[in-house]
Amino acid sequence: MNDQSTAPLQLSDLISQHSARLTQADTRLLDVLIQDPIRAAMDNGKDVSTRAGVHPASAVRLARRLGFKGYPEFRSFLQSSLTEGENGDFESSAARMAARLVRAEEGSLLASVLDSEIAALNNIRNAVSDSDIRAFSERLRDGRRIFVFGRGHSAALSALIGLRLTRSGYHAINIAAQMEQLPELLCSLSEGDVLWLLSFRRAAPLVQEVRRIAAERGAVTLALTDLHAARMDPAPDHHIAVSRGEPGQSQSLVVPMTIANAIILDLAAIDDGRSIRALSKLRAFRATSRLMPGG
Template structure:
């Protein structure tokens, strides 16, 4: 049964605390679908245990299962055609509306991606023996650009292949001196969880550039660069993630100019050689 159907069915049994949580979920679905129970209940103004009670009241084993149900309904109900149409229905001026939305998304970035986070991630890239870049779908457009820019800095980069068997073969040599840089937007690719488990087993640190808040934790071996792209119910572009990726590239240049500048100069020499 879908989330909204569960709410309608169990409506008479819902307490004021239950309804407060439901209001948070339905008022801000795109964000709330990825928040942990404590953040949802904090916004609802109720005790964190209320989230578990609500989940069990609706027939779930706990709040994580309820959140997954809500998240699946949110994503499954926003097909590509519908997302484009909702964006078109909002304004007659397509370019003007798009520029306005993208500008708003870009303005949020300095608050969600502070300079010290970029410095930390750049430090990990510079310290790695090699960087393995992972992406699927539309994200491969951005991952290819990022991998190329890292190579131009003289860094050793491997773009992980799309086929799962090829990916598995590439990960045989993964070690603690490597860095996995994954890009995941809208929903995590099917191959990403096994990749993260493999990285954890080998001790390889991971950086995830994503628009999925609270889907990936942060810890000693995992950093998240969050790039919100607006409502997932509408058409979304890669403008905000690309800005974060470019900021990471520039941060690398700032922190390691003694490495990146000679590499770029060598690139110019090689381009002249091959052009001639």
């Protein structure tokens, strides 16, 4: 049973505690705040009062009735509710962006994003081991073909991984870029192939189905996900799940990209020069061909 005394205080709790003191103007203000909690966390007291059609000082009076020293402190409470709450707001891209904005002090947005990225990257040190990286690279090295699949934001990383593996001399297929041929490609999956799945925020039904087909056909599945998309059934053969940032932070794409880069670099270290030879061959071919853009 949850300890109510240690649970985070919500706006609804404050309204219940102080309902006897609330005025008609307070009710109009609260209606505005509750209807759009994202904007409520962004606006100052004057803006909220204007939208509610009450005196500019009404927002300050409401904040004090709810136990705050002034509206800035009340606004900080609303921001914390947005960035730290567990009410599903972060399924909304607008809420995620608003949460990042409210964490950034005025004039230091870039610094806030950098701090968020650095914190998420530092977390990898404790969350991912060299043995995790090696488990992926060994499977890639030994695979007959490598199918890479990601949807949404992870599709960009899927394309990059497919390109880098191809340049390293591996038969890599970015199936995320060939969705119209998805049945044909997955039908050819068999034992000896490797499926590298990427999934962020949630494991979409399509990702789950691709995983199921790979298991049914005996292909090895590697999964690189964030913590929100970590649950897959059946479980992947090897799985790296890592946080891309706390709620209200930037939900870094740098984190999974860094892990993917480490895996591909480790692959080059264990494939008896295959990656190095392929890259050298590609460089020589580029130098002698007329395929370069603008040539």
